[in-house]
Amino acid sequence: MSAPKTPADEDLLRLALSGDEDAFTALYRRRQGGLYRFALQMSGSESVAEDVTQEVFMVLMRDACNFDPSRGTLSAYLYGVARNLTLRAFHKERALVRLDDEDEGAETDLNLVAQDDPLGDLTRSETVGRVRQAVLALPAHYREAVVLCELHEMSYAEAAEVLGCAVGTVRSRLHRGRALLIDRLRSTREPDNAAAPTLNTARCFA
Amino acid sequence: MNCQSFDSIAADLARGVPADAAAREHANSCAPCAARLANERALTAGLRSLAEEARAAEAPARVEAALVAAFRAREWEKASAPADARATARPRPVNILGARARAASLGWLPRWAQGAAVAAASALLVFGLYGLVLKRSGVQTSDRAADTRPSAGTTAAPAERASSVDETTARDPRGTETTDGDPAADESAGVVTASVLPTPRAGRRAGAGRSFEARYGGARRAANANVPAGRAAADASHPQETAEITTDFIPLIHGGLVSADAGHVLRVELPRSALAGFGLPLNAERAGERVKADVLMGDDGIARAIRFVR
Numbered sequence: 001m002s003a004p005k006t007p008a009d010e011d012l013l014r015l016a017l018s019g020d021e022d023a024f025t026a027l028y029r030r031r032q033g034g035l036y037r038f039a040l041q042m043s044g045s046e047s048v049a050e051d052v053t054q055e056v057f058m059v060l061m062r063d064a065c066n067f068d069p070s071r072g073t074l075s076a077y078l079y080g081v082a083r084n085l086t087l088r089a090f091h092k093e094r095a096l097v098r099l100d101d102e103d104e105g106a107e108t109d110l111n112l113v114a115q116d117d118p119l120g121d122l123t124r125s126e127t128v129g130r131v132r133q134a135v136l137a138l139p140a141h142y143r144e145a146v147v148l149c150e151l152h153e154m155s156y157a158e159a160a161e162v163l164g165c166a167v168g169t170v171r172s173r174l175h176r177g178r179a180l181l182i183d184r185l186r187s188t189r190e191p192d193n194a195a196a197p198t199l200n201t202a203r204c205f206a
Numbered sequence: 207m208n209c210q211s212f213d214s215i216a217a218d219l220a221r222g223v224p225a226d227a228a229a230r231e232h233a234n235s236c237a238p239c240a241a242r243l244a245n246e247r248a249l250t251a252g253l254r255s256l257a258e259e260a261r262a263a264e265a266p267a268r269v270e271a272a273l274v275a276a277f278r279a280r281e282w283e284k285a286s287a288p289a290d291a292r293a294t295a296r297p298r299p300v301n302i303l304g305a306r307a308r309a310a311s312l313g314w315l316p317r318w319a320q321g322a323a324v325a326a327a328s329a330l331l332v333f334g335l336y337g338l339v340l341k342r343s344g345v346q347t348s349d350r351a352a353d354t355r356p357s358a359g360t361t362a363a364p365a366e367r368a369s370s371v372d373e374t375t376a377r378d379p380r381g382t383e384t385t386d387g388d389p390a391a392d393e394s395a396g397v398v399t400a401s402v403l404p405t406p407r408a409g410r411r412a413g414a415g416r417s418f419e420a421r422y423g424g425a426r427r428a429a430n431a432n433v434p435a436g437r438a439a440a441d442a443s444h445p446q447e448t449a450e451i452t453t454d455f456i457p458l459i460h461g462g463l464v465s466a467d468a469g470h471v472l473r474v475e476l477p478r479s480a481l482a483g484f485g486l487p488l489n490a491e492r493a494g495e496r497v498k499a500d501v502l503m504g505d506d507g508i509a510r511a512i513r514f515v516r
Contacts, residue, residue, distance in 0.1 A: 016277075019281050019284075021274065021277055021278065021281075024273075024274075024277050025270070025274060028270060028273060029270070032264060032265045032269070032270070033263070033264040033265075035265075036263060036264050036265040037260050037261075037263050037264075040260065040263060041260065049265070050265055050266060050269055051418060053265040053269055054265070054269045054272060054273060054418075055418040057273050058273070058276065058418075061273075061276065061277060061280060085418065119244075119245045119248040119249065119252075120248065121248070121251075122248050122249065122251055122252025122255065125259075127252065128252065128255045128256050128259055131249075131252040131253060131255070131256050132256055135253075135256070146253070150221075150250070150253040150254075150257070151253060151256060151257040151260070152257075153257070174217065175214070175217045178217050178246065178249055181249055182245050182246070182249055185249070185252075186245075
């Protein structure tokens, strides 16, 4: 006997719009966790994450006509709404500490100048906290690329659909975001060495 | 392959993209690039640990309860709308549970203290309302007035107003549009004046569903500037706006919104200082002024939730 087919998100939405409460609940339970974690990882605030999660589905109830299945998946649509709402909360709350824009100019040099000191083990609980803070400190457009691609394991194409930009843009933002993370984690790990001269190893550009 | 080329793929290599022979050879022969790759791999491991740590995180159960309640209210509204209105009316689900409004100023308290604070606030509100009712009428009546809506600028007689308080007019916990008539203020009581809202009408709303925008609105255009039209649902326009803006319903008892299968909404006026008791911002210079509020009363006479109106 074949297993019952799990209805797709779009099917659940269609049923929900026709008044099927179970379908709406099923859709909510399927997607709420990812949306909540996305908003939480972007904002660092449980209250913002909760508000965003609720508002995403309120928007879905209110304006489901704006979802065009020919332009992408419902999941990407919901993440896109969550992203907009989270960014709106940023502007209002200013709850996060961001790296200054001046840091972006230095990242190019960092990419070409190898600094050999290793980051060490970032998987221990005490260091995971540093990673979390470093992610929250990223500028928003880098942070969302890191959160979607690294923490939500989206492909470049999926993340591009959520962010409404090109795949190359996502890749570029992700790589720059990671470089900023490495630099920040290295500096927070060894604050005493922040002022120490860095050995610029000769690089091969042949 | 040179270092610059390796730099451009180091992150992908760390994320599990298979390395070609040239990349492997360069990593084996170039110490700085090997170190760079090691750092990228350490970062990837750290990010995956972070993702794993957050994997169990999900929205609290109250969010689902609020959404289900809003869904049901929306379906009720659609079902009760006239056929022609149903064809054109846009659904207005109610955001009746505001996490931030509820927890704004109580989050630092332990849970038992939060519950006690809410219970105390609700008890004060209930006693204030019933004190007004008893003072005005003295005797409960069961007469139901044909029209409970006070005319603008007029004052209903105390007995009529008291009897109208008992009427079940708005089954929908969202309440309805309100009149412009200002019920006579009970200056001597100094706390509360009340009037009963008229029967809800399909398609009309009193500012419900705007709690997120009320809290975070203002940067709407900036947030949606680079979003394709098909994705800008968060900025959907609402052409049918009403004059009033309300907060979310703030539950006064546990499950105050979920359990409100029936009841009515009571329009009251409170001192603005009451806002602080519910965790809402208060302009100290206007603390002595009055603010309108809708109280969701259950059939058992217990006040279940409150929202403030502007």
